[in-house]
Amino acid sequence: GSKWSYLGAEGEKMWAKKYPFCGGLFQSPIDFHDDILQYDSTLLPIELEGYNVSSFEQFILTNNGHSVKMSLSPTMNVRSLPNRYSAAQLHLHWGNRNKQEGSEHTIGGRHFAAELHIVHYNSDQYLDMNSAADKSDGLAVLAILIEIGQFNPSYEKIFSHFQNVKYKDQETSISAFNVQELLPDRLDEYYRYEGSLTTPPCYPSVLWTVFRKPVQVSQEQLLALETALYCTQQNDPAPLEMVNNFRRVQEFERMVLVSFRQ
Numbered sequence: 001g002s003k004w005s006y007l008g009a010e011g012e013k014m015w016a017k018k019y020p021f022c023g024g025l026f027q028s029p030i031d032f033h034d035d036i037l038q039y040d041s042t043l044l045p046i047e048l049e050g051y052n053v054s055s056f057e058q059f060i061l062t063n064n065g066h067s068v069k070m071s072l073s074p075t076m077n078v079r080s081l082p083n084r085y086s087a088a089q090l091h092l093h094w095g096n097r098n099k100q101e102g103s104e105h106t107i108g109g110r111h112f113a114a115e116l117h118i119v120h121y122n123s124d125q126y127l128d129m130n131s132a133a134d135k136s137d138g139l140a141v142l143a144i145l146i147e148i149g150q151f152n153p154s155y156e157k158i159f160s161h162f163q164n165v166k167y168k169d170q171e172t173s174i175s176a177f178n179v180q181e182l183l184p185d186r187l188d189e190y191y192r193y194e195g196s197l198t199t200p201p202c203y204p205s206v207l208w209t210v211f212r213k214p215v216q217v218s219q220e221q222l223l224a225l226e227t228a229l230y231c232t233q234q235n236d237p238a239p240l241e242m243v244n245n246f247r248r249v250q251e252f253e254r255m256v257l258v259s260f261r262q
């Protein structure tokens with residue numbers, strides 16, 4: 001039972017008391033602004049392998065009290081990184097219906113509506129994601145910025161199940177689908193830096209790839225994300241809405257590599 005939240009006494013300013021790495025170096029998320037960006041022509045387009053999972057397989061959707069996460073198949077992996085990284089899970093961060101600006105990374109100080117994280121672990125070096133999670137080359141997260149626009153049928157494959165995972169510890173099984181559908185079309189344009197988990201224990205173990213191009217979901221889909229879920233269990237007398245589950249941007253004195261020229 002992780003004792004942290006995004007609000008009040010256990011909010012992010014207090015995380016470092018129980019989770020020392022949260023007050024340490026290389027913390028995420030960060031703001032991408034021109035004077036810390038450096039073009040790097042060696043950054044290859046992201047190549048996904050085994051993402052086209054058979055629809056006979058199932059993904060498990062779980063409300064873990066901090067976000068909604070979906071288990072992924074370890075046959076899904078990312079090539080074109082220093083090691084082979086296998087998919088572990090994906091989850092989202094978002095704001096609330098009155099302030100639809102809940103992305104973790106920002107561009108030029110601007111939040112997007114929400115952010116999807118697809119977490120992979122270094123399966124060349126480590127047996128599973130838990131042994132990889134605190135190693136400096138342990139994790140690689142693909143981050144997709146989400147903005148309001150067209151209805152997105154691929155995101156609906158997850159969002160349509162929120163009524164079954166409204167409360168903490170609830171889970172439901174959904175038919176597997178090609179998670180590449182959740183990514184923007186330009187996998188060659190991204191920000192790259194070494195950072196951390198954006199939640200406790202904040203291990204500085206993440207190679208971040210944040211795609212330049214946002215994807216769109218409709219206003220109704222975003223509202224469903226912002227209003228369907230609770231941090232508390234179904235029988236809790238004091239229900240807590242799951243909103244604003246994003247960490248504020250961290251101080252950053254390094255360069256961020258970009259695979260694109262402005």
Ligand SMILES: NS(=O)(=O)c1cc(-c2ccccc2)cc(-c2ccccc2)c1
Binds near residue numbers: 066067089133196197
């Ligand atoms: N936001 S994140 O990408 O840095 C992230 C990664 C992982 C993670 C997942 C698998 C292996 C290792 C780390 C877990 C979380 C998380 C989010 C909500 C509640 C608890 C944990 C968040």
Ligand SMILES: [Zn+2]
Binds near residue numbers: 091093198
């Ligand atoms: Zn995340």
